[in-house]
Amino acid sequence: MSFALILQYLLSGITTGSIYAIVAIGFNIIYNTTGIINFAQGEFLMIGAMTAISFSAFMPLPAAIGCAVCITALVGALVEILFIRWLKNPSVLRMIIITIGVSILLREAGLHIWDEKVRSLPYFTGNECSSISFMGAHISPQVVWVLSVCAAMVLLLTLFFKYTLTGKSMRACSANRRAAILCGINAKNMVTLSFMISAAIGALAGCVISPLTQTHYDCGAPLAIKGFIVAILGGLGNTTAAVVAGLLLGIIEAASISVMPVAYKDVISITVLLAILFFKPSGLFGNKEAGRLKEF
Amino acid sequence: MKRYLPLFFIIAAVIAIQVWVTACDKSFYLTQLTMSAYYTIVVIGLCMLMGYAGQISLGHAGFFAIGGYCSAALSGADCTVFSHSATGNLFVKLGLLMVKQDLYGSSLVQLHPWICFGAAILITIFIAYLIGMPVLRLKGHYLAMATLGFGSIIYKIVLGTKVFGGADGLSGVSPFEITKGFSICGSMAMRVPNYYFAWLLVILAALFMQNLLHSRAGRALRAIHGNEEAANAMGIDTARYKLNLFVISAVFASVAGIFLTHFNGGIGPSEASTMKSVRYVSMVAVGGMANLWGSILAGIGLNFLSLRGYFGSFDEAVFGVILVVIMLFAPNGILFKPGIPWKRKGEN
């Protein structure tokens, strides 16, 4: 295999991997603040992209994306307020089923608002024929967009959680909710905020990947599964690990295409999930104590 | 025998509905009721697993599909080449292989349907043990995702494999002959016997489950659900009980899959999809997680309405709404049967 081909696979893997990482980060933010796994995370990507597509008909692209991100963030807040906020001590099972139900509702709403056609945003720069030559591999300029947007999001989130007061408040909530409340932090609002942030970054990721993978009402669920696999692979709650794990999974998937039929590509990632769950549920980078479930 | 009382109501209702439907000349309802019955068997098995042992399974449609696809593939397999060998001849003599005439007059050698049935069940048991052993050591989200992953793998395999017909699934599945004159198939002449056969299976499933619940083993399962650590301390081998129950509920789903496939004359990959698994879960949830009769009612009601198309293009949305609403407002289900020995205390 030539170096150029390997590089091609690598870049393809890194591209999809970075999207998986963003979904996983979305999971982690909500999980860290609430202990809930949000099965509806993938739908945020779908809604973000679909909204942007609708808006781009009468707005310049950056404005459309900006509006879409804001609207999706509001949807995230709405989901939290309607379905999560007023529950007292729900069991894990109940939360899982609720978020699955929410994901179905969002998906069906998407179906009825936008119908089942496949759409996509236009390429941010160039079109589907343009390609950049990079060390012998040919990649679409959109790939550069995906990588830079994802990297920027990770950087901004890290800065947000480390240096801003709100970010620190959210971290306080996740470490010890009661203590955070006693310090005057409004834990309920932090939870809503975590949903909004997850929805926003999901929407942005959905927009940036849309030209490459097309968007349709059903595209959220597979992304959510991959994102969840990545989150577990890295260790639930650990954002940097999610990035590494995402890239890793993306590369494994891309490499797998060269040895087995494309139809089985998803089987690889699910097998990875099962392997991790069976052998090291706390993830590659987690330790045993952290691997225990957080309760609401 | 008070616990069997609801069973008698069900039997009476089954007969009454059949008589009424035939009298009204709406016999086509029977087809959907038969299909609903088979789906209800899956729901009963899942109710046992989720409601009483407290193990969530988001991949149960996978077991339904394993049963259906294996039986369909095996019963449709052309064994002409095999039948000419020594063992093949022996099989023919024993009746395990059947020599038939197909539509064009040439001879067709197929496995006897009960052989296919047995093989499909054995495969299900094998896979269920294989998956169950590691999966049931997990809890909460991890268990849910592992079962979801399992269901996904089955779906992808049947979708992407030629033997299983790929995206088109398998069709032209031969009737399953139970006795002379009665086989599981979609023919109009056999609609009524098929209806009763399906419902007989439902009643058997409910009977077994009721027995189990009131037995020592059922108590052990409920103890595991109540507090697994204490159950272990009281001498209950929790891992073995959970695994055995998992396999049994998988077999329930598989049996339903086998017979429904023969009834429909085919099976498609959507039977293994996550949406199907979610539907089964929502039916258990609506009926009340630990409520056998509620699950049966929900299974019949929701399946029948869905099959008759009452939900239209909102079919999936309805199940989503049901899941959310039930879980938000009535996590113990809405079909609450009074007279259960313990008082409901709200949350798990």
Added chain:
Amino acid sequence: MDLLEVRKLHRSFGGLHAVNDVSFTVKKGSVKGIIGPNGAGKTTLFNLIAGATKADSGTIVFNEKPVHDKPCHEIARLGIMRTFQNIKLFSKMTCLENVMVGRHVKSKAGMAAGFLNTPATWREEKEIREIALAKMEILGIPHLADTDAQSLAFGQQRHVELARALAGEPRLLLLDEPAAGLNMQETEELGKTIAAIKDLGITILLVEHDMSLVMSVSDEINVLCFGQVIAQGSPRDIQKNPEVIRVYLGDDNA
């Protein structure tokens, strides 16, 4: 005869030696108390004997059979039953059903028999029910049989847990802080109950903070501190032991 023999038991968590080279025996038919300040390792020791955690090294021999390597449920089958410090009754089951589960180790109907509801199981079920009720009567709570176990008051829940442990007819009963959360009168009654259980021939090992209870029911007491046994003897000897007094009250009050 020594029913239980613990030898050189070690268990650490990370760098903390929760149980450090602990050895002792429990004579058949006696009541042994384990006391010690908080963090002494009593609960860990308990969990090791009951099989909830596994020792890093050392042996536990029960009725001349080694049990330190056996899983929890098998240890129960061999005749060791326990209660829990923060009561672990089975939710969504009545008190009677809870106690009937305690009888699990002495009955044998399996899942197949359960499904088919064979006549053989009818007799066994009746027997399990009767014995469970009998145990509840010993503890004075037969009237609670059909109430939801978790809706009871704390003291009553304790009784149910005890009945549940007794239903398994254990040879050795492990009581994990049975007096926790009980008032003085309830503690006194508990003392009488423990004496009654001892009269049934059951050996008892209990971990407890309540000194009046331990001193009154125990035949022998071990004192644990930082994972090690620092004193062993009759209640009177322990009360006079200077090391024990120092550990509990500090140096000034020796």
